[in-house]
Amino acid sequence: MKKYDELEYLKLSKWKKFVYRFLSFFASIPLKIWNGIKGIGRFFAKIGIGIANECKDIGHTFVKGDWKTKTSYLVMGFGNLTRGQILRGLMFLLFEIVFIVYMVIPHGGIYWLSMLPSLGKISPSGNGAYDPVLDTYVKLEGDNSFKILLYGVLTIFFIVAFIYTWRANVKQNKIAEEILRTGKPLKSGKDDLRSLVDDNFHKTLLALPTLGIVVFTVMPIVFMILVAFTNYNKLANGVDNELFHWVGMRNFKQMLTWSGSGGTSYVATFGEILLWTLIWAFFATFTNYFLGIMVAMMINKKGIKFKKLWRTVLIMTIAIPQFISLLYVSKMFDKNGIINGLLINLKLINPSQAIDFWNDTAHSGLLARVMVIVVNIWIGIPYLMLIATGILMNIPADLYESAKIDGASGIKQFTKITLPYMLFITGPYLLTSFTGNMNNFNVIYLLTGGRPTNGAASTGEASVGHTDLLITWLFKLANNKGEYYLASVVGILVFIVVAVISLVVYGLLPSVKNEEDFQ
Amino acid sequence: MKKTDSAAVQPVMKKHMGIKAANRISNTILYVILILMSIIWLIPFVCIVVQSFRVYPTGMSRYLFSHPDISFRWGFDNYINLWKSxxxxxxxxxxxxxxxxxxxxxxxxxxxxxxxxxxxxxxxxxxxxxxxxxxxxxxxxxxxxxxxxxxxxxxxxxxxxxxxxxxxxxxxxxxxxxxxxxxxxxxxxxxxxxxxxxxxxxxxxxxxxxxxxxxxxxxxxxxxxxxxxxxxxxxxxxxxxxxxxxxxxxxxxxxxxxxxxxxxxxxxxxxxxxxxxxxxxxxxxxxxxxxxxxxxxxxxxx
Incomplete structure (x- = not known):
C-alpha cells in the first residue's frame, strides 16, 4: 500500500485517515512479528556473548589466581574456607557434595540423563515372563518414561544450578583476592547473615516465591513442551502409557496437516476453534468494556440518587463465587429451565417449542455462542463498572467544562474526552483481559461444556462443540481422551497465538497515546 | 443512553426550565434502566434462594412457584439433606x-x-x-x-x-x-x-x-x-x-x-x-x- 508522509496524511479526509490507519496497522503486523523474532535472535546472541565473556573471565581468574583460587575450581568453597569465610565456604562445599552424590548414586542424575535420549526401552509386561526356576510368572518392572522425562528435566535444572553456583564460587575467589590486595578485611559470616535482612534483603524475599514459580510453573512448562515431542498418552485401557518415546515433529504435523492418523483432520478443528476463540475474546472483552463504562457513567451522573445501592447490587455478582452463578444461569436457560417457563407463561412460545439455548445446532451453534457472550456481559459488567468508576472520577473536570464552553455536545465529549482517556489508561488492561478471555475456561465449561456438539469438527471419540475454546479443547484432549501429546501441542499453539497478539498490540499502545489529543 | 453521557457536567449558569425538564426526563429514563438492570442482576440470586426451599419436586422445574400443572411443597429439607450429605x-x-x-x-x-x-x-x-x-x-x-x-x-x-x-x-x-x-x-x-x-x-x-x-x-x-x-x-x-x-x-x-x-x-x-x-x-x-x-x-x- 501507499505510504503517506505526515503532511499528506493531514490532508486526507477523516474517513480516509481511518482507512489508512486501519490498513497500515495490518500492513505492519508482519514487520512487528519479524521484529519479535529478531528480538528473540538478539536475546540468544546476547546470551551467547555473555557465556563467552564468562568463560574468558573464568580462564583469566584461573591463570592469575593463587593456589587457593586454583583449588577452588575443583573443591568449591576452598578459597572461602582458607580465607576465613567459613559460612560461605561450607555452603559451597555442601552444595557440591550434594550435587556429586545425587549424580552418581544408582538411579541418580547420571542414570536419568543417560535414559533421556531413549526414554526407556523395556516395556512393563502385563503378566510378566515365565520363570522356570520359580515355576511362576514374574512381573517385570519396565522403564517408566514419565519418570525418566521428569527426573531428566529435574537433573538438567540441577546441573544448570550447579554451573551457576560454581561460577559464583569462582567469582568469589576473584573478588576476595582483589579485596585482600587492597588490604581490607573480608566479610565474615555474620556480615553475610546481616546483609540478608539489609542490602541483600531482596534475595531473602524472593527466595520462596521464585522457588515456587520454578518448581510449579517453569519445570512443568518445560516438561509439557517436551511432551509435545513424544507420544505420551492414555492407553485404551485407561491407564497412562508407561513407555513412550520421542517422535520429533510428528504431533505438530498431525495437528497442522489436513490428514492426520486415521483420516482425522485436526487442522480444520483447530482453525475453527481458534476462529471462535478470537471472536469470543473480542466480543467478551469489548462488550464488557463499553457497557461497563456506560453503566459507570449512568451511576456517576449528577442527580442520580442511591449510587451506593446500584453499585452494591452489581458488586454482589463479583462476591458470589462464579461457579455458582455460572452453573445456576446455565440451568436457568436450560430447556426445562425457568426462562423457558417464563416465555411459556407469557404465551410467547408453546411448551412444545421450548428453546434449547445451549444445544441448538442451527447456524453452527449461533444461539449458544450469543448466549455465552450475553451471560459473560452479565458476569463482567460489575467488574468493569468498578474500574471505570475509579478512572472516570480521575478525569479532570475542567476538561469537560472547557469542552462545554467550546460548545461540544455530549456525544462529542464522550468520544473526544472520556473514551480517549479511558483507552489511554486501560490499554494494557484491555490487552490482558483479551488474552485472559481467550483462556476463559470457567465461563465456557460451566455454562455450556462446549455444547452444542460440532459433528463436523469432532475427531475420534472426543466431541468438539461450537462454543469450545482452545483451552477447553485442550482440557478435553487431556481429560477425556488422554492425548497428552496433542494437548501439549495445543498449549504451545495457544502460547504462540497469545504471544503474537501481545507483541502486535503492545506496539500499538504507545501509538494510541501519541495520536489521541487531550486538548 | 447516549444523551445522558453529556450530563456529566451540567453548567450551573444555564439553569432554566427547559434544561431542567430535559434533565428530569433523562434522569427518569436512567432510573428505569438502573432498576431494570438491578432486577436482571438480582433475579438469579432470588430464584436460587426460592428454589432452595422447594422440597418437592427435587429436580428442575420451569416454574418458580406452583403452577396448575405441578404443585410444590416447601420446607427446609434441602438444608437438612445438605447437612447429611x-x-x-x-x-x-x-x-x-x-x-x-x-x-x-x-x-x-x-x-x-x-x-x-x-x-x-x-x-x-x-x-x-x-x-x-x-x-x-x-x-x-x-x-x-x-x-x-x-x-x-x-x-x-x-x-x-x-x-x-x-x-x-x-x-x-x-x-x-x-x-x-x-x-x-x-x-x-x-x-x-x-x-x-x-x-x-x-x-x-x-x-x-x-x-x-x-x-x-x-x-x-x-x-x-x-x-x-x-x-x-x-x-x-x-x-x-x-x-x-x-x-x-x-x-x-x-x-x-x-x-x-x-x-x-x-x-x-x-x-x-x-x-x-x-x-x-x-x-x-x-x-x-x-x-x-x-x-x-x-x-x-x-
Missing amino acids: NFPKWYLNTFIIALFVAVVQTVIVLCMSYTLSRFRFKLRAPMMKFMLILGMFPGMLTMIILYQVLKDLGLALENAVPGLMLVYVASSGMGYYVSKGFFDTIPKSLDEAARVDGATRAQVLFKIILPLAKPIVIYTILTAFMAPWGDFVFAKYIVGVNPSAYNVAVGLQDWLSTSANVSENYTKFCAGGVVVAIPVTILFICLQRYYVEGVTGGAVKG
Missing part, C-alpha cells in the same frame, strides 16, 4: 484450603511485589519479562504433570486437599501486578529517610511500609481467600472421583453433572449454593472498599 466435608475442605491460601499467598505476593517495586537488582527486569512470558502459557498445561507428580507424592485423589493447597500457593508470586502498583505509589523518600536513620531494609518493610500498605494487604487476603471457593477445573482434575476430597465447586458441579443427578439434587444444589455464597458475600461486602481500591489501582497500572 458430603457437603459439610466439602465445605470444610474448601474452608481449610482458603484459609491456608489466604495466609501463604498473601505473604508470597507481598514479598514479590515489594521487592520488584523497591529494589533495583540486575535480574529484576529479566525476571519481570520472564514472568510475563510464562503467563502466556495456558495454566492448564501444567495441570497434567502436576497431577502425576502429586499422585506419586500421595497428594492427589483422596488426599487432594494438601496437594491443592500446595498448587494454589506455589505459583502465586506471578500475581504481583496489583500490589506492586500499590507499593509504587508509596513515596520512596519514606524508605530513604528511615535508611538514613539507620534502619535495615527489613525494618523499613515491617515498620514503615506494611502499616501503610494495609489496603493492599486486605485486598490480597480477600482475593486469595475467595479464589479457592470458585476454583473448579484444577480441583476436579486433581481430585478425580473421590467425594471425600472434593471442594464445594467440584462437589456442587457433580450434583448437576448428569440428568439423573439433576433430577435428584437440583434443589439441594440451590441450597448448597446459598450456603456457600452467604458468608463469602458478607465478607466481600464488608471489605468492599479495599477490593474496589485494589481493582481500580490494578487496572490503571496495567
Whole structure:
C-alpha cells in the first residue's frame, strides 16, 4: 500500500485517515512479528556473548589466581574456607557434595540423563515372563518414561544450578583476592547473615516465591513442551502409557496437516476453534468494556440518587463465587429451565417449542455462542463498572467544562474526552483481559461444556462443540481422551497465538497515546 | 443512553426550565434502566434462594412457584439433606484450603511485589519479562504433570486437599501486578529517610511500609481467600472421583453433572449454593472498599 508522509496524511479526509490507519496497522503486523523474532535472535546472541565473556573471565581468574583460587575450581568453597569465610565456604562445599552424590548414586542424575535420549526401552509386561526356576510368572518392572522425562528435566535444572553456583564460587575467589590486595578485611559470616535482612534483603524475599514459580510453573512448562515431542498418552485401557518415546515433529504435523492418523483432520478443528476463540475474546472483552463504562457513567451522573445501592447490587455478582452463578444461569436457560417457563407463561412460545439455548445446532451453534457472550456481559459488567468508576472520577473536570464552553455536545465529549482517556489508561488492561478471555475456561465449561456438539469438527471419540475454546479443547484432549501429546501441542499453539497478539498490540499502545489529543 | 453521557457536567449558569425538564426526563429514563438492570442482576440470586426451599419436586422445574400443572411443597429439607450429605466435608475442605491460601499467598505476593517495586537488582527486569512470558502459557498445561507428580507424592485423589493447597500457593508470586502498583505509589523518600536513620531494609518493610500498605494487604487476603471457593477445573482434575476430597465447586458441579443427578439434587444444589455464597458475600461486602481500591489501582497500572 501507499505510504503517506505526515503532511499528506493531514490532508486526507477523516474517513480516509481511518482507512489508512486501519490498513497500515495490518500492513505492519508482519514487520512487528519479524521484529519479535529478531528480538528473540538478539536475546540468544546476547546470551551467547555473555557465556563467552564468562568463560574468558573464568580462564583469566584461573591463570592469575593463587593456589587457593586454583583449588577452588575443583573443591568449591576452598578459597572461602582458607580465607576465613567459613559460612560461605561450607555452603559451597555442601552444595557440591550434594550435587556429586545425587549424580552418581544408582538411579541418580547420571542414570536419568543417560535414559533421556531413549526414554526407556523395556516395556512393563502385563503378566510378566515365565520363570522356570520359580515355576511362576514374574512381573517385570519396565522403564517408566514419565519418570525418566521428569527426573531428566529435574537433573538438567540441577546441573544448570550447579554451573551457576560454581561460577559464583569462582567469582568469589576473584573478588576476595582483589579485596585482600587492597588490604581490607573480608566479610565474615555474620556480615553475610546481616546483609540478608539489609542490602541483600531482596534475595531473602524472593527466595520462596521464585522457588515456587520454578518448581510449579517453569519445570512443568518445560516438561509439557517436551511432551509435545513424544507420544505420551492414555492407553485404551485407561491407564497412562508407561513407555513412550520421542517422535520429533510428528504431533505438530498431525495437528497442522489436513490428514492426520486415521483420516482425522485436526487442522480444520483447530482453525475453527481458534476462529471462535478470537471472536469470543473480542466480543467478551469489548462488550464488557463499553457497557461497563456506560453503566459507570449512568451511576456517576449528577442527580442520580442511591449510587451506593446500584453499585452494591452489581458488586454482589463479583462476591458470589462464579461457579455458582455460572452453573445456576446455565440451568436457568436450560430447556426445562425457568426462562423457558417464563416465555411459556407469557404465551410467547408453546411448551412444545421450548428453546434449547445451549444445544441448538442451527447456524453452527449461533444461539449458544450469543448466549455465552450475553451471560459473560452479565458476569463482567460489575467488574468493569468498578474500574471505570475509579478512572472516570480521575478525569479532570475542567476538561469537560472547557469542552462545554467550546460548545461540544455530549456525544462529542464522550468520544473526544472520556473514551480517549479511558483507552489511554486501560490499554494494557484491555490487552490482558483479551488474552485472559481467550483462556476463559470457567465461563465456557460451566455454562455450556462446549455444547452444542460440532459433528463436523469432532475427531475420534472426543466431541468438539461450537462454543469450545482452545483451552477447553485442550482440557478435553487431556481429560477425556488422554492425548497428552496433542494437548501439549495445543498449549504451545495457544502460547504462540497469545504471544503474537501481545507483541502486535503492545506496539500499538504507545501509538494510541501519541495520536489521541487531550486538548 | 447516549444523551445522558453529556450530563456529566451540567453548567450551573444555564439553569432554566427547559434544561431542567430535559434533565428530569433523562434522569427518569436512567432510573428505569438502573432498576431494570438491578432486577436482571438480582433475579438469579432470588430464584436460587426460592428454589432452595422447594422440597418437592427435587429436580428442575420451569416454574418458580406452583403452577396448575405441578404443585410444590416447601420446607427446609434441602438444608437438612445438605447437612447429611458430603457437603459439610466439602465445605470444610474448601474452608481449610482458603484459609491456608489466604495466609501463604498473601505473604508470597507481598514479598514479590515489594521487592520488584523497591529494589533495583540486575535480574529484576529479566525476571519481570520472564514472568510475563510464562503467563502466556495456558495454566492448564501444567495441570497434567502436576497431577502425576502429586499422585506419586500421595497428594492427589483422596488426599487432594494438601496437594491443592500446595498448587494454589506455589505459583502465586506471578500475581504481583496489583500490589506492586500499590507499593509504587508509596513515596520512596519514606524508605530513604528511615535508611538514613539507620534502619535495615527489613525494618523499613515491617515498620514503615506494611502499616501503610494495609489496603493492599486486605485486598490480597480477600482475593486469595475467595479464589479457592470458585476454583473448579484444577480441583476436579486433581481430585478425580473421590467425594471425600472434593471442594464445594467440584462437589456442587457433580450434583448437576448428569440428568439423573439433576433430577435428584437440583434443589439441594440451590441450597448448597446459598450456603456457600452467604458468608463469602458478607465478607466481600464488608471489605468492599479495599477490593474496589485494589481493582481500580490494578487496572490503571496495567
